[in-house]
Amino acid sequence: MIDYSQDNGALIFKVLVVPRASQSAIAGDHNNALRVRIAAPPVDGAANRELVRVLAKTFNVPKRAVEITSGQTAKFKQVRVNGGSPARLRELLAES
Numbered sequence: 001m002i003d004y005s006q007d008n009g010a011l012i013f014k015v016l017v018v019p020r021a022s023q024s025a026i027a028g029d030h031n032n033a034l035r036v037r038i039a040a041p042p043v044d045g046a047a048n049r050e051l052v053r054v055l056a057k058t059f060n061v062p063k064r065a066v067e068i069t070s071g072q073t074a075k076f077k078q079v080r081v082n083g084g085s086p087a088r089l090r091e092l093l094a095e096s
Contacts, residue, residue, distance in 0.1 A: 011084030
């Protein structure tokens with residue numbers, strides 16, 4: 001199960017980014033973090049931009065509602081999704 005917290009309508013959780021995948025997709029959980037495969041390489045912020053796009057689409061929120069709060073240059077990141085719900089996070093794990 002993924003550790004998460006809520007703050008003023010935002011969902012905060014950890015993400016493990018796997019860059020250079022064949023396609024971008026949610027891939028389950030790994031060490032209490034949401035594992036996300038990203039098609040973009042980790043160069044010039046491309047993987048971070050793709051992560052924001054994937055999470056925004058997955059949680060059905062605008063891209064500006066997704067923020068990487070720590071780990072900009074690391075594989076493990078902490079993200080904040082304004083308007084994200086714990087129920088949707090649980091659905092993602094059940095689907096993968």
